[in-house]
Amino acid sequence: MDIVDDLRRNGLRNTKCRTAILDILEQSDQPVAADRLFRELNEKDITVSFSTVYRTLEALTDKKLVTKLIIAGEDKALFEYNRMGHRHYLICLGCKRILAIEHCPLEGYEETLKKETDYVIAGHKLNIYGYCPDCQKNE
Amino acid sequence: MDIVDDLRRNGLRNTKCRTAILDILEQSDQPVAADRLFRELNEKDITVSFSTVYRTLEALTDKKLVTKLIIAGEDKALFEYNRMGHRHYLICLGCKRILAIEHCPLEGYEETLKKETDYVIAGHKLNIYGYCPDCQKNE
DNA sequence: TTGGATGCAAAAGTTTTGCACGGTT
DNA sequence: AACCGTGCAAAACTTTTGCATCCAA
Numbered sequence: 001m002d003i004v005d006d007l008r009r010n011g012l013r014n015t016k017c018r019t020a021i022l023d024i025l026e027q028s029d030q031p032v033a034a035d036r037l038f039r040e041l042n043e044k045d046i047t048v049s050f051s052t053v054y055r056t057l058e059a060l061t062d063k064k065l066v067t068k069l070i071i072a073g074e075d076k077a078l079f080e081y082n083r084m085g086h087r088h089y090l091i092c093l094g095c096k097r098i099l100a101i102e103h104c105p106l107e108g109y110e111e112t113l114k115k116e117t118d119y120v121i122a123g124h125k126l127n128i129y130g131y132c133p134d135c136q137k138n139e
Numbered sequence: 140m141d142i143v144d145d146l147r148r149n150g151l152r153n154t155k156c157r158t159a160i161l162d163i164l165e166q167s168d169q170p171v172a173a174d175r176l177f178r179e180l181n182e183k184d185i186t187v188s189f190s191t192v193y194r195t196l197e198a199l200t201d202k203k204l205v206t207k208l209i210i211a212g213e214d215k216a217l218f219e220y221n222r223m224g225h226r227h228y229l230i231c232l233g234c235k236r237i238l239a240i241e242h243c244p245l246e247g248y249e250e251t252l253k254k255e256t257d258y259v260i261a262g263h264k265l266n267i268y269g270y271c272p273d274c275q276k277n278e
Numbered sequence: 279t280t281g282g283a284t285g286c287a288a289a290a291g292t293t294t295t296g297c298a299c300g301g302t303t
Numbered sequence: 304a305a306c307c308g309t310g311c312a313a314a315a316c317t318t319t320t321g322c323a324t325c326c327a328a
Contacts, residue, residue, distance in 0.1 A: 151307095151308095152306095152307060152308065154307095154308065154309085156308080156309080157308090186310095187309080187310090188309070188310050188311070189310095190309075190310070190311080190312095191308075191309055191310070194308080194309080195308090195309095198308095214318090
């Protein structure tokens with residue numbers, strides 16, 4: 001199982017809780033909040049405490065196995081499996097569904113900005129908001 | 140005073156607390172957090188409670204007089220006077236200073252995205268992270 | 279065996295809410 | 304006078320932490 005390898009490569013011990021969390025995140029096409037992970041795990045009879053969920057997410061985020069997202073309109077952090085590579089999101093304001101955008105429209109712009117401001121650019125976060133086809137109908 | 144007009148035009152009563160909060164936000168070139176507003180107001184001998192600060196910010200945000208920012212790396216929401224028009228931010232990862240970027244590098248892109256996804260695009264949030272010239276030196 | 283991982287409970291921090299009172303219009 | 308705005312205290316909610324115990328390596 002490559003999830004176990006992910007953990008080992010990063011010096012993290014292989015525990016039920018960690019593999020289960022990584023597994024859920026890897027299966028999900030949507031970023032997931034900590035409380036949802038807590039509930040899903042306990043439904044699967046993998047009893048974990050909230051502290052462990054948060055501590056696990058922190059460890060996985062530190063090791064870059066998982067990415068933490070802070071999104072306007074959400075009151076809590078979301079986490080997703082890090083499939084590497086740079087991503088942006090199209091977020092439906094109706095159903096809150098999140099779609100990943102593969103292509104980055106900002107290629108080249110960071111260089112321009114660096115010249116204008118003398119900042120060293122480390123990265124950027126871009127989220128686009130709108131309404132998905134379904135939510136357009138149900139209006 | 141045009142701040143009083145801002146309030147009246149939006150059906151909000153003109154109170155010490157509201158004008159003071161709008162005033163601070165309007166003076167500030169940086170987005171401000173609720174607790175900072177609370178402290179600044181009380182230093183100015185305008186005694187307000189935390190609930191009022193939050194309720195005021197909620198009212199002002201609803202009326203679009205103020206914009207609420209959720210920024211990765213910050214644990215609390217920031218608020219800024221809404222100078223209208225579309226803005227992006229260049230955030231220094233060292234000193235947390237926030238610089239507004241006037242030009243939007245995404246002009247035109249939303250139309251492309253709409254065609255690709257059939258979403259109605261409502262807007263976007265873009266933040267760029269980096270290190271300001273000062274923080275580059277003190278490294 | 280040993281240090282990392284977990285559970286539990288409690289704390290911290292931000293934000294929200296209920297209710298009574300006070301101020302603006 | 305009517306109704307909105309405010310203060311206070313308590314609650315809600317997410318996230319963090321201390322400490323004892325447990326388990327993977």
